[in-house]
Amino acid sequence: MPKESKRRSPLRSGQNRATAADVARAAGVSVSAVSRAFTPGKSIAQGTKARVLRAADALGYQPNPLARGLITRRSGMVAILMAEVSNPFYPTVLETFARALSAQGKHVMLFTPGEDEPLEALLPRAFGYGVEGVVITSAKLTSEMMSVCANAPVPVVLFNRTVEGADVSAVCCDNEAGGRSIARFLVQGGRRRAAFVAGLEGASTSLYRERGFAAGLAEAGLPAPLRAQGGFTFDGGLRAATELLALKTPPDAIFAANDIMALGVLDGLRRAGGLRVPEDVWVVGFDDIAASAWPSFDLTTFRQPINRMIAETLRILDLAESGAPSSPSTVLLPGRLIERGSTESAVGAVREPF
Amino acid sequence: MPKESKRRSPLRSGQNRATAADVARAAGVSVSAVSRAFTPGKSIAQGTKARVLRAADALGYQPNPLARGLITRRSGMVAILMAEVSNPFYPTVLETFARALSAQGKHVMLFTPGEDEPLEALLPRAFGYGVEGVVITSAKLTSEMMSVCANAPVPVVLFNRTVEGADVSAVCCDNEAGGRSIARFLVQGGRRRAAFVAGLEGASTSLYRERGFAAGLAEAGLPAPLRAQGGFTFDGGLRAATELLALKTPPDAIFAANDIMALGVLDGLRRAGGLRVPEDVWVVGFDDIAASAWPSFDLTTFRQPINRMIAETLRILDLAESGAPSSPSTVLLPGRLIERGSTESAVGAVREPF
Helix, strand or coil: CHHHHHHCCHHHHCCCCCCHHHHHHHHCCCHHHHHHHHCCCCCCCHHHHHHHHHHHHHHCCCCCHHHHHHHHCCCCEEEEEECCCCCCHHHHHHHHHHHHHHHCCCEEEEECCCCCCCHHHHHHHHHHCCCCEEEEECCCCCHHHHHHHHCCCCCEEEECCCCCCCCCEEEEECHHHHHHHHHHHHHHCCCCCEEEEECCCCCHHHHHHHHHHHHHHHHCCCCCCEEEECCCCHHHHHHHHHHHHCCCCCCCEEEECCHHHHHHHHHHHHHHCCCCCCCCCEEECCECCHHHHCCCCCCEEEECCHHHHHHHHHHHHHHHHCCCCCCCCEEEECCEEECCCCCCCCCCCCCCCC | CHHHHHHCCHHHHCCCCCCHHHHHHHHCCCHHHHHHHCCCCCCCCHHHHHHHHHHHHHHCCCCCHHHHHHHHCCCCEEEEEECCCCCCHHHHHHHHHHHHHHHCCCEEEEECCCCCCCHHHHHHHHHHCCCCEEEEECCCCCHHHHHHHHCCCCCEEEECCCCCCCCCEEEEECHHHHHHHHHHHHHHCCCCCEEEEECCCCCHHHHHHHHHHHHHHHHCCCCCCEEEECCCCHHHHHHHHHHHHCCCCCCCEEEECCHHHHHHHHHHHHHHCCCCCCCCCEEECCECCHHHHCCCCCCEEEECCHHHHHHHHHHHHHHHHCCCCCCCCEEEECCEEECCCCCCCCCCCCCCCC
């Protein structure tokens, strides 16, 4: 049975696979010399290297990145802790990370908590795998979590999250500046009664976007925004729209703390009828996910600079690995307003063509 | 500077971390005995185990899953090769896999090809990491790829893909039966001029869905469906709608090979005006992604049984690992039609309440 024998190859069973120790023995060198022979840039005498390569070839030895990771402490793996991917922003983040790491010959290990599993339980597991760094995104961050991070054996970066006073690096869009820009844009457009749809309470993204939004309105002499809860979900946005429409005087502009809620708000307004977008009420989101550009929604939003955020995250991981100063840094990157049909054009603004 | 000293802990530098070899030396046993002491269910004399645990405790040794993986050949990692995540179906698949594996104490290593990087180049990298299995999804599968898979040192499962005649296991929704169900549903509803919007040419999912759809129409005495290309993207669906509307006699029903294209078709019809959904034309998708249930779309679709598909995939990986017969198997699972507002109710059908 050729099929069976093919599937039960020595490689498969693993029993006969040559190890670095086998090669070391055959070449009469140390295991460390075998590792150096297979690691680009490592110092090793040419004669020794040639002997190792000859022995490796004779034994059919392939260097194993795990084994090398144990020796060099560079496993080539970066852990990403992601609590949920139902917001389409995060799959894009994950894909972009995976591609950027792949270009460096590295790979993502994905850690997703089970139901009721605290995120901090996953961190020691990630460390145990010898990952070179950990990126934490889309998560409720507890103080236990921050303490585990601050004492981590490898660099940790919070992505799209910040925790005030925490001893951990963070890379974020400047959410407060984004909220303020949106407020100014609404004010310029003559909006006078704005509402804010909050994400999860306790999420730094929602908090800072709201803070900047309220500050921008206050600077223009407008009152604090009306407020509804949307929990960062589409259905939450639907419910928030219903709530805001039920007010005696509904808002003339709604800023939802992320796009997926803003899409729910648009659908909620459409289902309720009565108020037209953008004639009666403007709607603005935050993120610029793909669906925001779909004709049904045509949502004005604040685009996060995902590529730059990921490049900065990788830079921090690299710096920390290379032994450069490792005091935690917080990087805030500017995003930009993308105008579409869910708002009218403010004076002087340039619309994105569909 | 307490902060600096905390970040430069012995754990961080890795120099002073106790290894299994240290513990073995201290306990006067072999490294293999240390491994057995820390592996649940492994046979080891109680006295030896106690000696190992005492030595480990004294040295602050934590078993390292990588090192254990090298000894036991069970790294606890499963590779997922995913070429794109822009179709929202795949992030859901990835999240569900990650959670299911996490419940078994295992983790996902994500492999995403760079631009122009052939997927088959990633497989040897995954094998090199000692992954216990490989799941391939969302990919153009070449014959080179299939040959690498058939000779893989660990079990490989194609997810949501099949390749005829390939020596590799596959788990799929029964796409052909799904296409046929949709044809019957349209015929029952009095539709007489159906169109099919194809995904990527060469993708087995699109191919089988089309085959079943055409067969179902033929069984009812109807002609082969009109046809447009949508490339599995929203924009492709938009363009396909425009194309089909430009026909002298446009279709009275459109089945798009995945939901994201069907949403594009709906938006294309809406933008063009003229034809109303569902009065003049019915639209049906395939997958049941979250956005299909949004009020703006309210799309009738064929739901893939993601949870069962993933459970079957893990079962195949487990069986192969446990040494059970490993001839490749193809598992086809039934999906089901979810009726919503983009079609009218066929006789006797039960609608999902919004």
